[in-house]
Amino acid sequence: MKWYKKLIALAALFVFVFTGIAAIEEPAGEFKNLQVLPKNITPDSLDRIMGGFNDGLGVNCTFCHTENKNTKLMEAEKDTKPEKEITRNMMRMTMDINKNYFQFNENVNAKEVQAVTCYTCHKGQPIPEKVKKPATKDPFNFKSN
Template sequence: MVRTRRRRRPGRRLSLGAALLAAVASPLFPASTLRAQIPSKFENLKVLPKDISRDSLVSVMRGFALGLGVRCQFCHVGKEGQPFSKWNFKSDDKAAKRKARFMLRMVDYLNRERLPTLPARADASREDPPVTVTCRTCHRGIPVPRPLGDVLELAARRSGLDSAVAVYGDLRRRYYGSGSYDFGERTLVELADRLVDSKRIPEAVRFLQLNLEQYPESVPTYVALSRAHEAAGDRSAAVAALEKATSLRPDDRRIRSELERLRKEGT
């Protein structure tokens, strides 16, 4: 007889273990003077277990804070530096708190219902550790888990190209090396390709020039720059970009072939 997995009802509470896993709970607690301000009983718990201990709840909350790179007031009603006894922790006024409940249930569903069905789980010969999803899996220490290319494209749409370039510099200074954003060689190349496809050529060229400031010998960047210049009708600039790419990678037949095509079409 085939056994079916019973689905969790949307309003059902998580087990303590599931809550700790979702948040990648930190074993570190606030100083004892701060912990003393936190009540031993909690109100308005709709996802976490009602009987959760103070230490466990603080651990889960710190896991959220570390996973998203935020402070308590991101979800809760209170002010930085204000005693916790003055905070309105039971309030649902902030949308972030309501979203957090949804995300907790989503992570629990993935770990309990979906990931166990991965084919690798059924392969007894594999010794890989189980795959699990946590807040940090997607958030990586930032509140909104949006890829860098999407962040920059959105900034360009909302505030202009110069603003988007400034955003890149700010994010690079703050997050480079943290894993929160991908500052690798191809991120801005992929963004530029999308912009060229959308006929946003000046933006594509500017982001590629920005990429060359970080990766001055990036062949993919010069190839993408050639494509952008060709799309703009500037064949000489397109040829110059491919000539630079060829000088950096002289054995690449695909690039040389594309360069020959551009030269022939320009004669």
């Protein structure tokens, strides 16, 4: 075999192997960079969750997502803004609270009970408002109960 024929054969093999791997690793859903939400989430469910973020924090999509300067299209899969990574932790925290503290019994589980949401703390603001603490050395009011 001439050297260039070997090279072509090798190149063909590479293409085959790598596109093969790419096909296997392709997530089931259409979204590219989900680390907290299920990778096969439906576009409808994702839209509802993102809309909940907008309402809960009183912001627009671009509070967390970047826009391409040239095309003006949102690039939701990119992790450019710190707010997006903070939100991943906020999602984990909110899920943990519901799962660990609102698991009422085996029939009613945290998947159904959304007791705590972004709105519970944020009340339509990016940073929850700090209300002046009451003047007391007994923060949990044990004595008055």
